[in-house]
Amino acid sequence: MAGGRVVEGMRVRFAPSPTGFLHVGGGRTALYNWLLARHSGGAFILRIEDTDTARSTQEYYQAIVEDLKWLGLDWDEGPEVGGPRGPYFQSERAGSYGPAIERLIADGSAYRCFCTKEELEERRGRAPKEGRDWRYDRRCLELADEERERLLKSGAPASVRFRVPDGATVVDDLILGRVEFDNSELDDLVIARTDGTPTYNFVVVVDDLEMGVTHVIRGSDHLSNTPKQVLIARALGGTPPTYGHLPLVLAQDGKVLSKRRGAVAIGEYRRSGYLPEALMNYLALLGWAYDGVQEIFQPDELVEKFEVGKVSRKPAAFDPDKLLWMNEQWIKSLPVSERTDRVLPFLTGEGLIEAGVAGEERDRLEKIVETIGDRLKTLNDITDQAGFFLASDVIYDSMSVKKVLAKPGADETLAGLQRILEGAPDFEPETLERIIRAHAQERGLSLGKLVQPVRVAVTGRTASPGIFETLSLLGRDKTLSRIEDARGLTNE
RNA sequence: GGCGCCAUCGUCUAGCGGUUAGGACGCCGGCCUCUCAAGCCGGUAACACGGGUUCGAUUCCCGUUGGCGCUACCA
Numbered sequence: 001m002a003g004g005r006v007v008e009g010m011r012v013r014f015a016p017s018p019t020g021f022l023h024v025g026g027g028r029t030a031l032y033n034w035l036l037a038r039h040s041g042g043a044f045i046l047r048i049e050d051t052d053t054a055r056s057t058q059e060y061y062q063a064i065v066e067d068l069k070w071l072g073l074d075w076d077e078g079p080e081v082g083g084p085r086g087p088y089f090q091s092e093r094a095g096s097y098g099p100a101i102e103r104l105i106a107d108g109s110a111y112r113c114f115c116t117k118e119e120l121e122e123r124r125g126r127a128p129k130e131g132r133d134w135r136y137d138r139r140c141l142e143l144a145d146e147e148r149e150r151l152l153k154s155g156a157p158a159s160v161r162f163r164v165p166d167g168a169t170v171v172d173d174l175i176l177g178r179v180e181f182d183n184s185e186l187d188d189l190v191i192a193r194t195d196g197t198p199t200y201n202f203v204v205v206v207d208d209l210e211m212g213v214t215h216v217i218r219g220s221d222h223l224s225n226t227p228k229q230v231l232i233a234r235a236l237g238g239t240p241p242t243y244g245h246l247p248l249v250l251a252q253d254g255k256v257l258s259k260r261r262g263a264v265a266i267g268e269y270r271r272s273g274y275l276p277e278a279l280m281n282y283l284a285l286l287g288w289a290y291d292g293v294q295e296i297f298q299p300d301e302l303v304e305k306f307e308v309g310k311v312s313r314k315p316a317a318f319d320p321d322k323l324l325w326m327n328e329q330w331i332k333s334l335p336v337s338e339r340t341d342r343v344l345p346f347l348t349g350e351g352l353i354e355a356g357v358a359g360e361e362r363d364r365l366e367k368i369v370e371t372i373g374d375r376l377k378t379l380n381d382i383t384d385q386a387g388f389f390l391a392s393d394v395i396y397d398s399m400s401v402k403k404v405l406a407k408p409g410a411d412e413t414l415a416g417l418q419r420i421l422e423g424a425p426d427f428e429p430e431t432l433e434r435i436i437r438a439h440a441q442e443r444g445l446s447l448g449k450l451v452q453p454v455r456v457a458v459t460g461r462t463a464s465p466g467i468f469e470t471l472s473l474l475g476r477d478k479t480l481s482r483i484e485d486a487r488g489l490t491n492e
Numbered sequence: 493g494g495c496g497c498c499a500u501c502g503u504c505u506a507g508c509g510g511u512u513a514g515g516a517c518g519c520c521g522g523c524c525u526c527u528c529a530a531g532c533c534g535g536u537a538a539c540a541c542g543g544g545u546u547c548g549a550u551u552c553c554c555g556u557u558g559g560c561g562c563u564a565c566c567a
Binding site: 017052054113116121128135179181185190191192194203204222224225245255286288293312314315316319321322323332372377436437440446449451461463 | 518
């Protein structure tokens with residue numbers, strides 16, 4: 001095994017393959033591994049399983065790393081940070097696998113197999129017709145020595161199979177508990193292909209052993225791989241890690257979440273204005289609960305309270321509604337200044353403000369954010385909510401115009417308001433409220449009757465933050481000119 | 493088919509032999525109110541089924557049914 005200093009305690013890893021974007025299921029797996037490592041004070045390792053060169057890409061790798069960082073996860077060993085037990089790209093670890101395979105062949109734990117893919121397919125296809133289950137028939141294990149020699153010398157292509165021993169293999173799973181597999185159910189799996197490259201089930205074992213991985217949290221779709229990996233680890237003279245198999249994340253229809261079934265990439269949530277804290281919070285609660293009551297957890301609180309043993313064994317459906325609610329809760333809890341910071345990229349992205357706002361402009365922006373208040377479910381909602389504050393022209397919603405401005409008396413109402421506002425001593429919300437309320441009383445109108453036409457006039461729609469704050473923020477000039485413009489839309 | 497995992501409101505879950513089965517999302521209604529949100533109050537809705545064990549099962553055991561996963565020279 002490679003030398004180097006090793007962190008005491010748990011060594012936990014997350015090992016994505018860069019063959020697609022990180023989606024919520026993978027994100028949750030990464031999170032649980034990270035939480036386990038951080039909770040125990042151990043090391044969190046990121047390893048990239050990029051042996052499938054046909055499907056792995058640099059773009060996916062970068063996106064995964066970016067998404068993990070955005071989510072708030074960090075790693076002690078892995079890409080970008082290095083570590084004593086690298087390299088952390090599987091594609092760079094080829095040197096470890098060959099000798100390990102030779103060792104297994106030498107001590108009889110593995111053997112060469114000359115069966116071709118076609119032969120295997122043929123035999124496999126025949127099995128069910130004959131009412132048998134297919135398992136590799138060990139034809140090449142039972143080869144006479146001379147025959148094996150002959151084939152080897154003839155240069156016949158050979159794969160290497162692991163010889164599954166008799167007996168049973170017990171997996172003491174952190175989440176599932178004790179699971180027992182009868183070894184007779186297991187195939188003599190191929191650990192090295194005809195071209196010499198090692199397969200996943202072998203590579204993972206060697207890497208975990210060499211990296212000193214002690215704990216692995218992964219999807220339960222790997223559960224049936226586990227006895228094979230445990231057996232290989234032991235044949236290699238190592239101690240397999242402790243596993244915890246996470247029930248899969250389901251889509252709303254109860255099917256497993258996958259890339260082509262509504263699985264949304266983590267990056268997609270970032271782009272639509274979700275807070276990483278909210279997504280982390282939601283993902284943590286998807287299959288784990290602290291006391292069944294608390295819903296909002298700070299990241300460090302999750303680290304403190306998370307226990308793998310309490311993870312549910314039941315597959316959990318991903319609920320976008322609840323995630324949205326949680327995002328809203330998180331946005332709401334942000335102080336105005338920070339909320340403004342977070343909303344900034346969405347505003348610039350939409351061209352509503354220029355990058356690098358400062359000074360008075362920044363102050364005004366904070367006031368806008370404050371005024372919009374709890375009306376943001378996602379950060380991206382800001383573009384819709386703040387548009388009329390920031391854009392020079394109002395976009396009039398035709399339904400709102402029809403419902404309010406095109407009604408009889410609207411023009412008169414606006415004209416009256418124009419006069420009042422022109423004469424307003426100042427444009428503070430309190431002042432505006434005072435004079436507008438007084439005006440309503442004078443004219444015998446309900447406040448609502450008076451306010452809605454102005455609202456549509458200055459915001460372009462029937463729904464907006466409080467009208468007095470809105471007018472105040474807009475200022476006298478803009479308010480008056482917009483009312484003037486809007487009078488052109490009335491029926492008079 | 494074989495092997496494995498799972499089973500409490502529509503969804504996420506609490507429960508660890510005795511509870512009016514709790515919370516959250518959603519939905520519905522009300523209050524508040526200048527609109528929309530938010531907030532507050534209330535409501536809706538669950539132990540898959542059948543056997544055991546037990547004085548007593550949501551809880552423990554077995555089975556049935558159902559869902560899901562794996563069954564590659566993919567990872």
